[in-house]
Amino acid sequence: MFEELTNRFESIFKKLRGRGKLNEDNIAEAVRDVKRALLEADVNYRVVKKFSATVQEKALGSDILKSITPGQQFVKVVYDELSKLMGGAARQIKLHTNKLNVIVVAGLQGSGKTTACSKLSLYFRKSGHRPMLVACDTYRAAAIDQLETLGKSLGVPVYSDRNSKPVAIAKDAIAKAKADDISLLIIDTAGRLHIDNDMMAELKQICELAAPEEIFFVADAMTGQDAVTVAEQFHKEINFTGVILTKLDGDARGGASLSILDVAGVPVQFVGVGEKPDALELFHPERMASRILGMGDIVSLVERAQETVDFEDSKKLERKIRKNIFTLQDFLDQLRQIKKMGSLSDLLSMIPGVGKHMQDAEVDNNALGKIEAIICSMTKVERDKPLIIDGSRKRRIATGSGTTVQDVNKLLKQFDTMKTMMKRMNKIAGKRGQAAALRNLSPF
Amino acid sequence: MNIFARLKDGLSKTRSQITSIMGGDGRFDDVFFDSLEEAMIAADIGIELATDIIDELKQDLKDCRVTSISEAYELFKAMIVKGLTVTSLPEEFPPKPWVIMVVGVNGVGKTTTIGKLAQELRAKGKTVMLGAADTFRAGAIEQLRIWSERTESDFVAQQEGADAASVAFDAIEAARARETDILILDTAGRLHTKVNLMNELEKILRVIKRNTPHAPNEILLVVDATTGQNAIKQVQVFNESVGLTGLVITKLDGTAKGGVALALTKKFNIPIRKIGVGEGIEDLQDFDPEAYVDAMFGNLG
Secondary structure (H helix, E strand, C coil), X not given: CCHHHHHHHHHHHHHXXXXXXXXXXXXXXXXXXXXXXXXXXXXXXXXXXXXXXHHHHHHHHCCCCCCCCHHHHHHHHHHHHHHHHHCCCCCCCCXXXXXXXXXXXXXXXXXXXXXXXHHHHHHHHHCCCXXXXXXXXXXXXXXXXXXXXXXXXXXXXXXXXXXCCHHHHHHHHHHHHHHCCCCEEEEEECCCCCCCHHHHHHHHHHHHHHCCCEEEEEEECCECCCHHHHHHHHHHHHCCCEEEEECCCCCCCCHHHHHHHHHHCCCEEEEECCCCCCCEEECCHHHHHHHHCCCCCHHHHHHHHHHHCCHHHHHHHHHHHHHCCCCHHHHHHHHHHHHHCXXXXXXXXXXXXXXXXXXXXXXXXXXXXXXXXXXXXXXXXHHHCHHHCCHHHHHHHHHHHCCCHHHHHHHHHHHHHHHHHHHHHHHHHHHHCHHHHHHHHCCC | CCCCHHHHHHXXXXXXXXXXXXXXXXXXXXXXXXXXXXXXXXXXXXXXXXXXXXXXHHHHHHHCCCCCHHHHHHHHHHHHHHHCCCCCCCCCCCCCCEEEEEECCCCCCHHHXXXXXXXXXXXXXXXXXXXXXXXXXXXXXHHHHHHHHHCCCEEECCCCXXXXXXXXXXXXXXXXXXXXCEEEXXXXXXXXXCHHHHHHHHHHHHHHHHHCCCCCCEEEEEEECCECCHHHHHHHHHHHHHCCCEEEEECCCCCCCCCHHHHHHHHHCCCEEEEECCCCCCCEEECCHHHHHHHHHCCCC
């Protein structure tokens, strides 16, 4: 997410940090670079103009020129303005617990509404809601089939009626939801152009009839300068309450996320970060600003870990490491937990300072899969006592996991090194405490 | 009816802005160049190319001793038209089946474009077959089947989740057996950053080529006109992966100006084959650079 922008900002700041003192020309140049970086990221040019004017003014007005760390000060000004531009702290969605909630999802064609609907249903089901999806896109060929298929695969009920008009479908769906004890209705509408008056009127009618708790406007992260025009028009007609920014898992620079709030006054609420149904995340503007500026996002990383890692398990693991009875089976469990947290490249991008080192190295997300396959091809005894794995066992394991004997050797070697390191850590820890041991092991 | 009427409306502001500068004393000052640059950025042409164009324009104005703003403006537009090289689809399709493969990121309008393309070719009296090699997205096969019925084209598909390359293979075999003129293959939308999915695309291509070396005759990348600078990356990666023969710019009926098309044709020298200007079955048009640039920047005369 936003890697390109991050890289650009990093090189701008590097230029500044190298200087002991800044003058007005340095700042003007940096502001010009920031402006260019934002324009290349498809941030709306009017927003960019305003943004760079504010940054320049604040930078000159503050004590940056006199400061002993002027570069840092400048970064802080940009960070503050950037997180303000994106909307400050994230807004938590509050839904009723005692009555039917309705969410309407709208946007241009191909922005990813139907996928977003199914992701939303899963997101809210996790917090205890009983969702139902409503197929109100009666225009695009097979749109209803698409929602029905998605609903079936997630086990979420879908309301559809191939012989009705969208407004009537929404009305019937509400009645059905009330009868079926549904707590959340998610209405998928047809993609429409903001300049298509008839279609916009229909959408307005659906919104008036359904009186939704939330109306989400779905926008493609790759959209260019027109993103704000479209958002502005939709907002004028239906007054949406949040934005879902989709396809952020590509290399889109996501300029829309920086522009829509400024123009429509509504922040990005969710971001779509993958094709899987759970790839929908709450958007944290402050954290994102920090990520864009190359400062990482430790808060999200820790949260992600807390969500997926079992506290009891990790206690048990710590004991095993201490007693040096860590086996390949434990290693496998660990790997699986990391995998649950998301892709490696995604996790790494949250660590401060990693961004710029990662851009050339393609992280091999499949490497974990390979290791998993190898360990899974071992017997239980082999996992506990890797020493018994001889040539013939290695051949069997390689065949079973679709790898080579070299791969198996490599894994066993790695595991061995890991155990030696743990042993050493335990020894030092005994004397000086674990923190010191970790410091000693760190290659930095 | 002018297909760019709406595009024109959306840009009237830019035009009046430039026209108002015209009313001045006619000097080429920074205001003139800045407003041109701003107009280009607003049209998604991109800051890099916009700066280049302005530099080139300044040089040309000096070399040609242009003095009036209206002349300068015409020169500016001509530069942009020149940048949008185009060739249209050939009229004749000698080796049967002529295979068109359609690729692109998610949600750009691949399947709809195929439907419209099929309609156009059917109207020319060709026999057409549609191959549903998008086996991933829910409902994609059904969507293409509906288009095949609307356009009275043949249809080849397997079940959802099937191997896309195997569908492509089947479709070519079927098209050969039935002596179909043109086979259009739909593929799943994929972000160009997903290595696995790009590999899958290359596999489809390999399978096609092994069996039918002349195919695919066309590999079209569909680009959404509302896309910003990311389109450059899309074309770059898809082109490196499968070798594109043309672009289709869709959704030009909104207010988006699709200016990134200029950056694409200039940078990669890949022609724009078609543009999509509406949801109707006949809303796929040939690309006319002059009409497009006129709509984008208007006429001062």
